Amino acid sequence: METPDFRFYFLIRIKLARTVIEIHGDMLSNFPDSCPGLSTLQRWHTEFDKGVFALEKKTRPGRPRETRTEENVARVKRLVENNPRMTSRKVAAEVSLPSSTVFRLLTEDLGLRNLLSVLVPHQFSEANKTQRVKCCQDLLKLFQDHGEDFLGSHLLVQDESWFYWDLAERRQVWAVLDPPCETDSEEDDDSDGAYLQAETQKDKIRLKDCLLMGQCTSPHCHRYREFLTRRDVEQVKQSPYSPDLSLCDRSLFRKLKHLLRGDEFGGHEEATLRGR
Template identity: 30%
Template sequence: MNTESFRFYIKVRTALNIEARTIHDVLHTVFGDEAPSYRTVARWAQWFREGREEIEDEERSGRPVTETTLDNIEEIRSIVNDDPHVTIAELQEHTGLSYGTVHRILSDHLELRKITARYIPKQLTDYQRNERVRICKENLSRFTEGGWRLSDVITGDESWFFHQQTGRKVSNAAWVAKDDPPPTIIRRNKPSSGTHAIKLHHDNGRAHVHQDVLDYLRSEGITIIEKNQLATKDEIEHKQKEIEEICSPIITKLYSSENNSMPNGEHVSHSNGKGPTIEEVD
């Protein structure tokens, strides 16, 4: 029994002054769950008592469901592929379709869902990604074998490992397929320092880039990462000479005024008159 047949029965029984509750009970007894609900029966009974004759639905305002065509589906697919962050309102404006039609095409036909993006600290090159994967696999292997320690990680300058749960931003939500991962967004602003970070510092000197130190670290089985950022021995020695030429006169004058006394109270004599070297001051 279709919908119009149920309505015709309600119309006839209402004309006989039978209450809506009785009409619903009879329909439910005969047709079970296929019968209309009591609220539907009561609503149509009220309309028939008020003089309605038609049992068909009145024409509704708005666009018909037939707007869900293959052309419209492909048009929305093309727009989303060009800009995954596009909103339903923007799709409405561009296509002229209703909100419900756009939403139905996105969810039912294209099987897309809109989720917010993940934040990453910076964009990496393919080489940097491969190096990080290689180092992580190596550390994982050493950890599994019981030979990995956090103290083995030494940075080449003031560096820090940062961990923070970045809040989600609705403005960065994007349409993605059902099984696709969420998109990523590069975090442009530098996070403020505080208790949310694990920081590893050294003395801001040349200790961790000096060739002697590097040789010692390698002899202890410590892996040096980011090798492409390390200076060569010749570069270090050249820079050291430049610093000594600038600092030696200042250091000589400083310790001469102190009666050639070092900060720890020991007396230092310089027979050549050139004053202490950079290594002695360090």
């Protein structure tokens, strides 16, 4: 029996002066698998007392109940792929769906989990590990050979980084559990921010007397290295995917990003001057 049938039967029994509990007992004994609950019958009894005798459910205006469609799943997937740091509330606002529905789309339909992103190299290869150890040994030998005073006045450090307008960036991301391991790489980010290049030194010195610690990621990297070689500039090698071994990443950029947080600039030149 369907709901209209049960409502009709319940209405007739009420008109015959039967109590709600008695009617529920009769229904339960005859239709144990589909019988409405006692609370449902009590609600129907209240509606009948108010003169509401409709057997069919009234059509309610508003958003359809079924919102977990393939189209909505695809829309949510595109948003989190473009920005994995979006909260479920922001995604819900973009797609005009309830936050609870979006959360189910993310976790159940897309199989994502809200994880805390950590800036660490992902699965070093054996070559990366060997190169990292060699880099640390070279840095230690460099310090032992030249001393602290010499490095303080002759070591040049060059690096670059993105400076975002709002550094309170959400560190939680939507990600698939146990994703395939990939090597980290530096990718462009189209978020609002300024790209600054840092070059630090203590005093003015001759180029051939300095040590340069930096990396070149431009397509003209070979020209950059040839230029330094012709001028007898000794380069301090860096280990790839190791921001903890970069002086700029460890100290300079962290301080600059804190000082420049929330500042607005008219152009790249103004941002560069402010960074200095």
